[in-house]
Amino acid sequence: MTTLLGCIADDFTGATDLAGLLARSGVKVSLRMGVPIEEPKDTAAFEVIALKCRTAPVKEAVAECKAALDWLKRAGAERFFWKYCSTFDCTAEGNIGPVAEALMAEIGAEQTIYCPAFPENGRSIFMGNLFVGELPLAESPMKDHPLTPMRDSNLMRLLEPQVTKPVGLANRLTVAKGPDALKARLEDLAADGVAHVVVDAVANEDLFTISKACQDMKLMTGGSAIAMPLPHLYLEEGSLSADFAKTQVPHLSPKAIVLSGSCSAMTRAQVASYSSQAPSYRLDPLELAKHGTKGALDWLAAQDLACAPLIYATAEPADVKAAQAQLGVAKAGEIIEDALAALAVAALTQGARRFVVAGGETSGAVTKALDVTKLDVSAEIAPGVPWSFCVSQGQEIALTLKSGNFGAVGFFADAFARLKELEI
Ligand SMILES: Nc1ncnc2c1ncn2[C@@H]1O[C@H](COP(=O)(O)OP(=O)(O)OP(=O)(O)O)[C@@H](O)[C@H]1O
Numbered sequence: 001m002t003t004l005l006g007c008i009a010d011d012f013t014g015a016t017d018l019a020g021l022l023a024r025s026g027v028k029v030s031l032r033m034g035v036p037i038e039e040p041k042d043t044a045a046f047e048v049i050a051l052k053c054r055t056a057p058v059k060e061a062v063a064e065c066k067a068a069l070d071w072l073k074r075a076g077a078e079r080f081f082w083k084y085c086s087t088f089d090c091t092a093e094g095n096i097g098p099v100a101e102a103l104m105a106e107i108g109a110e111q112t113i114y115c116p117a118f119p120e121n122g123r124s125i126f127m128g129n130l131f132v133g134e135l136p137l138a139e140s141p142m143k144d145h146p147l148t149p150m151r152d153s154n155l156m157r158l159l160e161p162q163v164t165k166p167v168g169l170a171n172r173l174t175v176a177k178g179p180d181a182l183k184a185r186l187e188d189l190a191a192d193g194v195a196h197v198v199v200d201a202v203a204n205e206d207l208f209t210i211s212k213a214c215q216d217m218k219l220m221t222g223g224s225a226i227a228m229p230l231p232h233l234y235l236e237e238g239s240l241s242a243d244f245a246k247t248q249v250p251h252l253s254p255k256a257i258v259l260s261g262s263c264s265a266m267t268r269a270q271v272a273s274y275s276s277q278a279p280s281y282r283l284d285p286l287e288l289a290k291h292g293t294k295g296a297l298d299w300l301a302a303q304d305l306a307c308a309p310l311i312y313a314t315a316e317p318a319d320v321k322a323a324q325a326q327l328g329v330a331k332a333g334e335i336i337e338d339a340l341a342a343l344a345v346a347a348l349t350q351g352a353r354r355f356v357v358a359g360g361e362t363s364g365a366v367t368k369a370l371d372v373t374k375l376d377v378s379a380e381i382a383p384g385v386p387w388s389f390c391v392s393q394g395q396e397i398a399l400t401l402k403s404g405n406f407g408a409v410g411f412f413a414d415a416f417a418r419l420k421e422l423e424i
């Protein structure tokens, strides 16, 4: 069918997060890993293209996003969504603003909104400031992120240096008045030439108000949650006819592996919890730089994958900093991503058919190595983390890509329990 909403996500866990929230409505969502080589055919109403461009050089990110946009246009989409992290992960140069501005120019959008709020996961925006739980972004564990340390909580201040046109705010007091008041505020800002509008949201009701006010915008930008109401709104406006074809759950070998390259606070707690119940192996970037992956591959080869072992690079901020000081930030990340990618392929060869991967960059590296190009999105394990099914090297596998800070402490065990439930 013709695609109604074309979505571009800046990392792989972000893309599954978005696809999972859109799929909550029951509509079919297709998730593509990278810009498909083949021309659009039999596309879904909601198409999500996952890119790995959050920390790529600006020019590269813009070019990739434009290529994704072109594909989505050819799939018939006239409305688009630019998905970035609910913690607004970016560097001083971008890529949130430059990509948004490039997409706006391509599709002729005069104005767009920025709303990374995800209240179910504790992300809220008030007076343009982003909170993670009760902490301002810059005081949250995101201040120590290995690639995009967030040292300011004010979204307007973060965005301004990344764009050429004026930035403004539609605050919670306006959002609380409902969609018409928000529309009026956006029009006033547009009349003043404000192209980039940060919109406050602290609860799911705010997201519904914002989506309703913005559903006709050519481009919306944000975290996944602001897109969640769109299927329902499209059904209401009549552009979408309900397609409740459920994703089939295949019966797969119980052999499984957990691969974690996220150093986020929640993943650290999840790794600590799971490593007390399953065999686990810690990857040390300095050791990998010196001796390569042989030690880890040998360890994996000796494991019974029915026990769903864990391999992790997840480390405390001080250890990450120490490794980065010796290897450089990009090199340290790359060494680990390469190792986890090689271990994923080895696990597949050893018969693993259930993969849990933690971390957006990590997920990008692992799915690329597994040669996964399209995922059918299934039910969520935790808000924003669905199971999905795909084919890797001719084998059907189950894959979940977990955003660094998502899921509860018991997430890894929860994931396998949820998959068992789905199989019944
Ligand atoms: N011990 C370590 N030392 C240095 N870098 C590390 C270490 N462990 C992981 N990394 C790197 O840190 C980065 C973590 O980013 P990743 O996107 O995978 O996780 P995340 O940011 O927590 O997840 P998300 O983007 O879903 O929130 C990766 O590039 C990874 O290779």
Ligand SMILES: O=C(O)[C@@H](O)C(=O)CO
Residues within 6 Å of the ligand: 011, 013, 014, 015, 017, 018, 084, 085, 086, 087, 223, 224, 360, 384, 403, 404
């Ligand atoms: O929005 C989020 O927090 C996640 O989907 C994400 O982008 C993690 O990389």
